[in-house]
Structures are given as C-alpha cells and as structure tokens.
Amino acid sequence: MRRRTFLGMSSGLGIVATGVLPGPASASARAKKPDLIVAADGSGDHTGIQAAIDAAPAGSTTPYVIGVQPGTYSGQVIVPATKPFLELRGLGRRPEHVVIADDRANGTLKPDGTPWGTSGSASVTVSGAxxxxxxxxxxxxxxxxxxxxxxxxxxxxxxxxxDRLVFDRVRFLGNQDTLYVNSTAAGVVNRVYLRDCYVEGDVDFIFGRATAVFDRCRIHSLNRGSTPNGYVTAPSTDITNPYGLLFAHCRFTSDAPAGTVFLGRPWHPSNDPNAIGQTIIRESWIGAHIPDVAWSDFGTWPWEDARFFEYRNTGPGALRSENRPQLTREQAAEYTIGAFLRGADGWRPDRC
Known part of the structure; x- marks a missing residue:
C-alpha cells in the first residue's frame, strides 16, 4: 500500500493526511444539536456508527443528526433508503479527528467464499436521500x-x-475506486454536492454516473510508482443526463512525476454504449502530474467520444492544445454549479 504523507495531524491509523483546511462549520451544521452521540469510549448513546444509524427513525422528513466524537470507528456502514435526512457530524476540531473506515476490496472473500465485488467493498454506502x-x-x-x-x-x-447528498469538509481516503458516485439505475439522476473536501486515490478514484459537483475541493493523486500513475476520474454518465462530474475552483495535486497521471477516462459499465461520461474541470489549479494528453481511452472506448472539457484552468498542468478540449464562454455559462444541482426541485446546497 502506498503510504500517504501529507501535512497534517495523524489520523490514528498510521497515516498522516489532511488536505482540508480548518474552518467554521456550515450554517446547517450549527443549526441543530445532535439527536444521538456516538463515542468509542462509551460516553455517548452508542459506540458504533452503524448502531446509531440503526437506532435513527425511518422515514424522517427533517434532519436527524448523529454526532460522532473523535476516534476511529471500524466496520462497514450502510445508510438504507428507508432513512432519509440523516447527518453524520464529526465533533472533532478537524476532519481527521473522526475516522470511519473499513478494509475490504472487490476480491476480498465473504464468509460464503464469494468476493464482495466493487460495490460491496464500500466502507460507507449511502442509499438514503x-x-x-x-x-x-x-x-x-x-x-x-x-x-x-x-x-x-x-x-x-x-x-x-x-439524491440530494452533501459532503462538507470530508476527507475520502483510498487507492483504486475511492469515491463511487452512482445512482439507483441508468438514466436516474442522483445529485451529490461536495464542498471543501479532500479526495485521494490512484486509479479511477472518482467514478460513476451520478451528477456530482466538487466545489473548492483538493483532488490528490497518489504516486503508485508506475506509468501511467493513474486516472483521476472514470465517469459513466448516461447519455440522457446533461450533467456528470463538475470540478469548480478545485486543486489537482500529486507527488507523482510530471506528466504521469490522466484526468480521466470514459467508463462504460458492461460496455453500455449509452454511458457517455462527462467530466468538466473549470477555473481550477492543475499540477504538473497531468500531461498534455490529459485524457485516456478506456479499453476500446476512445476518450474523444466522451464529454471531457476544461475551462480557464491554471497551473503547470493546465496546458492548452488540441488534446485539451475547452468550453467556450457560452458553454461555460451553461455548465455551472447551479445548473448541475438545481434540478426540477431547485436544490441549491451551495448557497447554504
């Protein structure tokens, strides 16, 4: 496993990592006191995350807040579709003070001897709106x-x-396939908003068919010591969905050698021809780890047929060439945070 070494405090897992700067909690986080407290030392209502989720009411129409005291909480966590409006709120001073983790992979075997698969490997699965x-x-x-x-x-x-998921000052740590933003079915639009977050990995570590907005996030590619060193995104956006992955005012960083990491490649699950992935990176800083040819084919699927675009990026990896499709000013006016999130219900978590 490649060791993660970023400036910051120890997570208690032998890993030193941050990437999310301290700052005030959002207005929504200040608005409501926790309904339950999870504390590993037994001083709260529960000692485990899943136990607290199981105890939360089903069918809520208003937020139900689970406060989590600093500590490391191991084991798989599942938020079922029957429990909408749940909030997990870390009560530490910084995101690294509360760690929720598991350690299974696609090929890890279940007790019955069959592999977990990619979806089953998830440390945290969120099915509640x-x-x-x-x-x-x-x-x-x-x-x-x-x-x-x-x-x-x-x-x-x-x-x-x-649908309508928010991650605010959250760190996502992994290697291959760290963050899987998906939907309940092809053609179904599920929206995710990530603000001031940190995401790290190496191969396809942000992927899926959801509509996801990364607002002022740090996207860090690990150095796996090979060429290529990895791929940041692997979108599988359905052709009927005009909005896939949007990165606005983000920072793309890496310790990998210059020119060894691709911004993305088009994922076609089960060779689905209607999965015309979209990644748009705009007004962001891109490090030297990204080469002139910033996008890659995925098997027989050429990157040129995907919806890959940039707009007004800066940094040593923000090159301009025929290999780097750019939005026009008119197109950029259409591909905004609001356009991605608004939907038919006018959802705008970025304004909260």
Missing amino acids: DFRAVNLTLANLFDEAAHPEITNRQAVAVLTRA
Missing part, C-alpha cells in the same frame, strides 16, 4: 501490498446511490 456528512474522514484501508493474492483491488471508501 438528503444525507449529509460534515467534518470527518471516510476511508477504505485495504492494504494492497499485504494481499498480493487479491488481484481485483477496487476498494471503495464511499458509494452513493441517492
């Missing part, structure tokens, strides 16, 4: 080096498959 996570870390700690017998190493930290 209007979920919110604030000020914490969500990680998949699968150790690739310790398990050479496992060749299917996709290890998801978070899988989303619900």
